[in-house]
Amino acid sequence: MAGRGLWQGLKLVGCAVWLRRGVPRDKEPVVLIACGSFSPVTLMHLRLLEDARDTLHAQGHRHVIGGYLSPTHDKYGKKTLALGHHRLNMTALAVEDSEWLNVDVWENAQSGWTPTALVLDRFERALQAVALTDEHGDPHPKPIKVMLTCGADLLDSFETIKEDGSPLWQPAHQDIIARNGIVCLERQGTDIDEVIARQDVLARNRANIVVFPPAVTNSISSTTVRRQLAQGRSVRYLIPRPVEDYIYRHQLHRLPNWQA
Template structure:
């Protein structure tokens, strides 16, 4: 039986049930096709990631991810990426964790990136300074050397995005697209931040532990 670990990267600003369900759904999909998932990792981005003006400090975001995964017996928070002094490209995050995973579970264990469809839609994005958010060669290595599982989401068009990128339509078949038929959700970190700022309830949109941490630290207040 093939063995893999799963990793989700992102801001987690804050983590939501959609982030957790994404990993859970990916594991169910893989185990249904005779692939054993040994571990799940949630890796928040570092503070130096300058593409999100609403990003709060990683010291809060990593603690929220720890709170969100507190009751999971297979998903854990990892602070390696968010404690680095500079922004780390996703391909380098994957290389680091694959090495750690193989030391922990064996050299035959692979690592796959799990992301939402909106994540794939950022592949061709150009930053305000004119540079590419993603290096095309990094995307190719992620898909071919690691593996990418994409959870489809309303409003995202990952297949169209790949088709629009030169050469990438040829490897779109290597990406596994899944949907959460048990708990389809449009909840997002952006919506949670807006709700908190408007003093609306976010209960059941994330875990109680995350809500308690947000309240204790007065996060996302106007």
């Protein structure tokens, strides 16, 4: 079972010990990666991964063998972050009943913040050692493809320039992400085709970018959950029940940085 157990501190675990074997020989094996704060993780985060997997399977030539949620480091700099071990624990609880999703602790366990592109690069290198088999038990002929799962706003942010004049995303990091592959959820108000067309790195790698509409309209966000908690309102059916229980058990709803 994925997500089994809780981390009380930072403990490294191998990222490929539970991936599915027996991939159809004519399918490209894919691992989906969702990077984020997960402060807290919501049902929207989980639906994003489920919809991404369904979309790739519907294409007919890809087979998702697993998915990872990778909570960011405490030094990411976002003011609303709960401590890393709490975010790891909540994310693990959120996927404990999933047969294909798990949590990877590597990013959170580093000495500082790691850019998303380098997280993906690490996954790609780690998964090269995984010996997949096909449906007959023979070695699978295709390598595992690592694909970032995200919303359209992330791709739109590739063009963002910070106040100091430097790009939010280094060009080399954009290239790593686009070259690996992206499964992108359409977002209301963002013309994703236009975003891709006007950015050379995305346009060059268009074949690696899969865009899909939400199966259901779902605007649940971590911000919404924190606001509900700060106002003493219910968060039932916005986050997994074990995550809700964890928040109250550890008094996370009282965190000063969750009150805004």
